[in-house]
Amino acid sequence: MQFFAKLTDKLSSMTKELRRSNCTNAEWLGRVDCAHCQIRKLMLFSDLPETAFDDVLQPIDHFIFAPGTTLYEIGGDDRVIYSIRQGLVKLLHYSDDGTRRIVRMLGPRASIGLELLDGLEGYRHTAVTVNKVDACRIPLATVEELQSRHPELCNQIRQHLQNHLDRADEWIIALGAGPARERIAHLLLMQGELSADPNGDIALLGREDMAAIVGISVETVSRIVAEFKRGHLLYKVAEDLYRYDREALQAIARAAAD
Amino acid sequence: MQFFAKLTDKLSSMTKELRRSNCTNAEWLGRVDCAHCQIRKLMLFSDLPETAFDDVLQPIDHFIFAPGTTLYEIGGDDRVIYSIRQGLVKLLHYSDDGTRRIVRMLGPRASIGLELLDGLEGYRHTAVTVNKVDACRIPLATVEELQSRHPELCNQIRQHLQNHLDRADEWIIALGAGPARERIAHLLLMQGELSADPNGDIALLGREDMAAIVGISVETVSRIVAEFKRGHLLYKVAEDLYRYDREALQAIARAAAD
DNA sequence: CGAGGGGTTGACGCCGATCAAAGCTGGTGG
DNA sequence: CCACCAGCTTTGATCGGCGTCAACCCCTCG
Numbered sequence: 053m054q055f056f057a058k059l060t061d062k063l064s065s066m067t068k069e070l071r072r073s074n075c076t077n078a079e080w081l082g083r084v085d086c087a088h089c090q091i092r093k094l095m096l097f098s099d100l101p102e103t104a105f106d107d108v109l110q111p112i113d114h115f116i117f118a119p120g121t122t123l124y125e126i127g128g129d130d131r132v133i134y135s136i137r138q139g140l141v142k143l144l145h146y147s148d149d150g151t152r153r154i155v156r157m158l159g160p161r162a163s164i165g166l167e168l169l170d171g172l173e174g175y176r177h178t179a180v181t182v183n184k185v186d187a188c189r190i191p192l193a194t195v196e197e198l199q200s201r202h203p204e205l206c207n208q209i210r211q212h213l214q215n216h217l218d219r220a221d222e223w224i225i226a227l228g229a230g231p232a233r234e235r236i237a238h239l240l241l242m243q244g245e246l247s248a249d250p251n252g253d254i255a256l257l258g259r260e261d262m263a264a265i266v267g268i269s270v271e272t273v274s275r276i277v278a279e280f281k282r283g284h285l286l287y288k289v290a291e292d293l294y295r296y297d298r299e300a301l302q303a304i305a306r307a308a309a310d
Numbered sequence: 311m312q313f314f315a316k317l318t319d320k321l322s323s324m325t326k327e328l329r330r331s332n333c334t335n336a337e338w339l340g341r342v343d344c345a346h347c348q349i350r351k352l353m354l355f356s357d358l359p360e361t362a363f364d365d366v367l368q369p370i371d372h373f374i375f376a377p378g379t380t381l382y383e384i385g386g387d388d389r390v391i392y393s394i395r396q397g398l399v400k401l402l403h404y405s406d407d408g409t410r411r412i413v414r415m416l417g418p419r420a421s422i423g424l425e426l427l428d429g430l431e432g433y434r435h436t437a438v439t440v441n442k443v444d445a446c447r448i449p450l451a452t453v454e455e456l457q458s459r460h461p462e463l464c465n466q467i468r469q470h471l472q473n474h475l476d477r478a479d480e481w482i483i484a485l486g487a488g489p490a491r492e493r494i495a496h497l498l499l500m501q502g503e504l505s506a507d508p509n510g511d512i513a514l515l516g517r518e519d520m521a522a523i524v525g526i527s528v529e530t531v532s533r534i535v536a537e538f539k540r541g542h543l544l545y546k547v548a549e550d551l552y553r554y555d556r557e558a559l560q561a562i563a564r565a566a567a568d
Numbered sequence: 569c570g571a572g573g574g575g576t577t578g579a580c581g582c583c584g585a586t587c588a589a590a591g592c593t594g595g596t597g598g
Numbered sequence: 599c600c601a602c603c604a605g606c607t608t609t610g611a612t613c614g615g616c617g618t619c620a621a622c623c624c625c626t627c628g
Contacts, residue, residue: 145479145483147483148564149564149565151487153482153483153486153487155479155482155483156479166472167472167475167476169468169472170468170469170472176476176479177479203461203464206461206464206465206468207464209468210427210428210464210467210468210471211428213468213471213472213475214424214425214427214428214471216475217425217434217471217474217475217478218425218434220475220478220479220482221403221413221414221434221435221478223482224411224413224478224481224482224486225403225405225411225413228411228482228486228487228525229409229411229486229525231583231584232583232584258606258607259606259607259608260606267486267487268584268585269584269585269586270606270607271584271585271586271587271607271608271609272583272584272585274606274607274608274609275584275608275609277607277608278607278608278609306406306407489615489616490615490616516574516575517574517575517576518574526616526617527616527617527618528574528575529575529576529577529616529617529618529619530615530616530617532574532575532576532577533576533577533616535575535576536575536576536577569628570627570628571626571627571628572625572626572627572628573624573625573626573627574623574624574625574626575622575623575624575625576621576622576623576624577620577621577622577623578619578620578621578622579618579619579620579621580617580618580619581616581617581618582615582616582617582618583614583615583616583617584613584614584615584616585612585613585614585615586611586612586613586614587610587611587612587613588609588610588611588612589608589609589610589611590607590608590609590610591606591607591608591609592605592606592607592608593604593605593606593607594603594604594605594606595602595603595604595605596601596602596603596604597600597601597602597603598599598600598601598602
């Protein structure tokens, strides 16, 4: 009996997920057991004791999302947030003429959708996976429940928000002004720092995404990236993996902007 | 005895303030009695009961700062935050070539300096008053003390951070891309919405500040603003107070960006 | 009265947007 | 297996917007 309840629950989670994902499929990895999560100490719930998760009412699910999957849409309110374990998620905003602007790029350890805690406005952006993304989907009610029992969670949430804010400011300063080549240099350097790779190797984004990030045209991005490649400031070290000349890029980036 | 302690305390507050204010003077209005503050319900401490302030260890002071006063500097850590009651404060970032970029513009009800709660990194920006600014200076220790006794304060802080974040995103989307005239139009509209004035009348910023906000040159800003004035999209209604043609500016702003 | 700071305007050149077309790659179906 | 196509990247040509340098105006303040 219990078994059936759990099963239908699982299935409804999956189909709901599949419906929301407009592009591709999501692979459900199972109900999460946070208490024994290997990387919990790095994530949103790092401060909580293991016992905190014993009796949460709404379950946390663990997914792997294919590239290009929409996790949520601006204005929507699925009552869930996502904690990213692996991969990249872009937060975007569509202007009414169809122009897309990428506002933030989030990787491992980040949480997205926290703006729902604020009340009735819904998600502030559309969130789309860039890579294959490994993430936990946490019901908002669960966050609120945990917070009411463990007020220290609030500090963790605050730090996550502060982190978003710092990234947004960096975005404005480094990617929002100055000549195109400086912005691209900044972008590559930022990606390198964000990268999980010890060498700082990065997976180049599509030109369209890069254009939407730094706010210039696709052609210009392509020209500059191609130029970097020709000058060996950027070269392939593996399939979908590029290494860059940090010194040189920093010199370009520093030319006129921070 | 107690009286003298308080007095010297006051004086040290004042001189410290005067030292930090590199441009102009700050007028000290006195120690604050939050419990009876007329506008507390609108501010950071809105959720707290009146009794919460009975025995805070470090005092909250109330100042009026002259235009151009530096409240704090990037990287510094004065262990205080400011709650803005009236006026405008700009948060800026200097690039190493001397370029300034204004990252946020904050008015009544906003709190600045909350990033100190996060730990050891200090202020993330330099904060400078634009107008005459009426603000309360709250020691960080007081915030932490109040929060430990009233965990619900954390939600209020979270909302303030979320608000900053929303503003930053808006900044990126509306002011960080698109042709110069669209950005200026957006800027004026944003100012109008921020304005306390019921008609949405605004005090025009200096051209240099506007340039640092939208990331274009002073001359271009001047040209565009002058053009707006010539076309009566923008006209003076009083000393230092301008009204704008909302429809027309929105049309310009919508041309290609949000 | 002169000096200085902020705003406006003009002239010129370059960066980057736009339009257009040609490689390149992977997928699909014959 | 190859032909073909679609999508992405690269490259070229052209043109307009905006940065830059410079002069001038206006106002305030010493």
